[in-house]
Amino acid sequence: MLNFLKQVGDYAKETVQAAKYIGEGLSVTFDHMKRRPVTVQYPYEKLIPSERYRGRIHFEFDKCIACEVCVRVCPINLPVVDWTFDKKTKKKTLDHYSIDFGVCIFCGNCVEYCPTNCLSMTEEYELAAYDRHELNYDNVALGRLPYKVTDDPMVTPMRELAYLPKGVMDPHELPAGSRRAGKLPQEILEELEASKPAKAEEASES
Ligand code: SF4
Ligand code: SF4
Numbered sequence: 001m002l003n004f005l006k007q008v009g010d011y012a013k014e015t016v017q018a019a020k021y022i023g024e025g026l027s028v029t030f031d032h033m034k035r036r037p038v039t040v041q042y043p044y045e046k047l048i049p050s051e052r053y054r055g056r057i058h059f060e061f062d063k064c065i066a067c068e069v070c071v072r073v074c075p076i077n078l079p080v081v082d083w084t085f086d087k088k089t090k091k092k093t094l095d096h097y098s099i100d101f102g103v104c105i106f107c108g109n110c111v112e113y114c115p116t117n118c119l120s121m122t123e124e125y126e127l128a129a130y131d132r133h134e135l136n137y138d139n140v141a142l143g144r145l146p147y148k149v150t151d152d153p154m155v156t157p158m159r160e161l162a163y164l165p166k167g168v169m170d171p172h173e174l175p176a177g178s179r180r181a182g183k184l185p186q187e188i189l190e191e192l193e194a195s196k197p198a199k200a201e202e203a204s205e206s
Contacts, residue, residue: 042110045156047151049123054106056124057099066092070110070119078104101127101143102135120123122146175200 006142040047043044049055066083082096100112129135149157158171168174 005202007094040158041156043155045158046152047160048149048157049125050160053123053125054108055123056101056122056137056146057104057111057142058120058122058145059097059139060118061097061139061143062096063116064094064097065116066094067115069113069115073109075105075107075109076103079110097139097142098136102132102137111132123148 004178027030053160054104064081066081068081070079071077071081080096080098081094082098083092084094085091108121122145127135131187149155159174160171164171
């Protein structure tokens with residue numbers, strides 16, 4: 001009899017444990033039902049990269065003075081600057097320039113230190129290729145401007161959570177062309193310019 005009661009007790013305990021585990025699992029499911037959808041229907045929908053996104057590098061051939069600073073500051077000495085010395089002008093002439101994006105770590109050092117600002121980081125992140133050698137971009141490929149997500153008629157651009165206006169949690173619900181949170185660099189510059197006379201007045205008064 002005692003043995004039977006012990007078996008019933010064990011069975012009841014296991015049933016309670018199982019119900020507890022099912023409840024825990026379902027609580028996670030119900031919790032996710034309240035959250036915003038994070039699914040992006042790529043490639044029909046694409047997130048707009050953030051402003052300081054470090055994507056594929058853009059290069060302006062005419063601006064480059066072949067100084068090779070980009071090579072020296074690169075942690076892996078990656079950019080290949082091919083130049084010849086022009087004896088008449090006593091200046092370097094750039095022949096070819098290339099960066100291998102199969103090796104580049106997109107640190108942005110070369111862009112930061114280039115004295116003529118001929119390098120810049122774009123928002124292009126789709127660099128997949130069947131052959132890794134195709135990732136070695138020459139100056140022609142580097143000079144191509146990327147197609148913006150917002151300009152592509154085949155794509156629905158979506159904002160990241162960081163760029164959603166205050167209170168909006170679902171990027172799918174955002175009307176096209178609505179104002180994003182935060183200020184554009186141009187707006188910050190304009191504000192700084194506007195505050196300059198006020199600061200100058202304060203300084204002259206003191
Ligand atoms: S640092 Fe700029 S200007 Fe100098 S070689 Fe590199 S890309 Fe050209
Ligand atoms: S982004 Fe960094 S790793 Fe890539 S070429 Fe420039 S300095 Fe080198």
